[in-house]
Amino acid sequence: METLELGKIGLLIGFLLVIVGFWGILQQKNIIKIIVSFTILNTGINLVMVALGYIKGRTAPIIDDSVEQLANHNVINAIVDPVPQALVLTAIVIGFGVTSLLLAYAMKLFRAKKTLEINQFNDLKW
Amino acid sequence: MLRNFLIALVLASFGFIFLNLYNSYEPKTELTGIAAHYAENGASEVGAANLVTAVVVSYRSFDTLGEITILFLTAAIISFFLKLSNEDENKVIIHKGTSEILKTASQLLIPLIFLFGVYVFINGHLTPGGGFQGGAIIASGVVLAIMANPNMTINHTVIVWVESLSGVTVVIIGVLGIILGGGFLDSTLDGYGLGEFGTVFSAGTIPVIYSLVGLKVGAEISNILNKYQKSQKES
Numbered sequence: 001m002e003t004l005e006l007g008k009i010g011l012l013i014g015f016l017l018v019i020v021g022f023w024g025i026l027q028q029k030n031i032i033k034i035i036v037s038f039t040i041l042n043t044g045i046n047l048v049m050v051a052l053g054y055i056k057g058r059t060a061p062i063i064d065d066s067v068e069q070l071a072n073h074n075v076i077n078a079i080v081d082p083v084p085q086a087l088v089l090t091a092i093v094i095g096f097g098v099t100s101l102l103l104a105y106a107m108k109l110f111r112a113k114k115t116l117e118i119n120q121f122n123d124l125k126w
Numbered sequence: 127m128l129r130n131f132l133i134a135l136v137l138a139s140f141g142f143i144f145l146n147l148y149n150s151y152e153p154k155t156e157l158t159g160i161a162a163h164y165a166e167n168g169a170s171e172v173g174a175a176n177l178v179t180a181v182v183v184s185y186r187s188f189d190t191l192g193e194i195t196i197l198f199l200t201a202a203i204i205s206f207f208l209k210l211s212n213e214d215e216n217k218v219i220i221h222k223g224t225s226e227i228l229k230t231a232s233q234l235l236i237p238l239i240f241l242f243g244v245y246v247f248i249n250g251h252l253t254p255g256g257g258f259q260g261g262a263i264i265a266s267g268v269v270l271a272i273m274a275n276p277n278m279t280i281n282h283t284v285i286v287w288v289e290s291l292s293g294v295t296v297v298i299i300g301v302l303g304i305i306l307g308g309g310f311l312d313s314t315l316d317g318y319g320l321g322e323f324g325t326v327f328s329a330g331t332i333p334v335i336y337s338l339v340g341l342k343v344g345a346e347i348s349n350i351l352n353k354y355q356k357s358q359k360e361s
Contacts, residue, residue: 007153015144019137026133053161055154061177062254063169064324076157076165079177083161086181086189093193093258097200100350104204107357 010051017044031109031116035102042095046088053081061085172313173320174251174329182256183332187311191300193258194293194342201289201346208357217359221276232274239267247340251329257336261343268348272355280352289345292338299331299338 004012017040024037059067061082063075106116113120157165164181174180182190246253247260271278303312313330314320321328 005153008148008151011148011151015148018144019140022140023133023137026136053154055156060254061165062252063175063177075169076162079157079165081154081157081161082164082168082177082181085178086186089178089182089256089258090189090193094196096262097196100200100204103354104207107354108207111360 005056007051007054007056010047010054014044014047014049014051017041017047020044029118031106031118034118035099035106038102039095039099042091042098046091046095049084049088049091053084055080169323172329172332173323174332175324176251176253176256179251179256179332179336180329183251183335184311184313184330187300187313187335190339191296191311194296194339197343197346198289198293201349204350204353208353208360210356210360214359215356219359224274224276228274232270236267236271239270240264243267243340243344247337248326248333250336250340251332252324252326257339258343260336260340261345261347264340264344265347265351268344268351272351276355280348280355282349282352285345285349285352289342289349292342292345296335296338296342299335303331 021037021039021041021044024040025034028034028037058078058080061079063079067075067078109121110116156162164177164185168174168177168180172180172184174184243260243263245260246255246263247257250256250260268280300311302315304310306315308314313332313335315330320330326333
């Protein structure tokens with residue numbers, strides 16, 4: 001079996017996590033488990049984005065001695081793409097905001113019905 | 127039954143899309159476009175050793191300002207949403223005490239966690255890390271404090287002041303960039319200098335901005351935790 005490159009492994013695991021997250025959102029009945037599925041989905045997408053910026057044999061985009069040695073003082077040939085990593089930083093913060101809002105809603109919903117089973121919240125169902 | 131079938135269908139179609147994406151993916155072999163520009167000129171233009179920080183705080187600092195705003199909005203919405211009535215606000219709940227191990231360990235660990243958070247955001251331009259990460263670490267120290275002592279109250283006034291002051295200062299530094307630098311939120315100010323590459327006092331105003339962002343994020347997450355903790359009083 002041919003060995004997978006690190007970037008491809010990241011891509012595969014990221015896609016798998018996205019599918020697991022979607023499965024959890026659609027299948028689970030407990031609101032807390034749905035929120036956990038949201039964060040898994042979020043992590044998967046972040047992992048895919050970081051994996052897309054990966055370049056084989058290169059190191060993190062932090063310029064220090066090891067980078068300088070790796071490419072004969074030519075940074076451009078030594079580091080992976082910094083832009084996806086910066087975007088993922090933004091995405092993580094937004095994911096944090098969404099998760100904390102979801103948890104606040106879950107607390108309010110629990111106060112209203114004393115349960116977290118999503119099937120009990122059928123007021124808008126017809 | 128139909129529901130399970132539909133779920134399976136959705137997941138299978140996602141799997142199909144992802145499989146096609148995966149098969150047609152060709153790994154990059156070199157930096158292109160804007161990434162190449164950042165890699166080549168980042169050190170001389172911005173002076174930050176961590177190029178991700180250079181992108182986040184200097185080249186794309188509007189993004190960061192937006193992130194701070196999103197976090198602030200989240201904290202504000204949660205405060206509004208979990209607001210307690212006056213009766214509940216004054217109610218006192220005595221929680222059961224926690225274990226001795228957790229209490230003793232938290233006394234030792236919390237100062238170290240705070241110190242580590244401060245280290246992470248002050249060195250955000252040199253090492254992996256930065257304001258958001260450091261702020262999250264500080265907030266994790268607050269979580270530990272709440273778990274060790276569920277009856278503790280977080281001083282709301284201090285949090286609000288730290289949050290507002292650091293937010294306003296970031297914007298003021300941004301406006302200074304218009305006057306002394308190349309534009310709003312430019313981290314290289316005239317007369318301030320870039321400093322020696324690779325030291326703490328380098329990269330223009332990036333360490334200052336990231337420290338303020340770290341304080342702000344730590345205060346905001348602590349505020350959200352405070353709201354969660356207080357909402358236990360709700361009847």
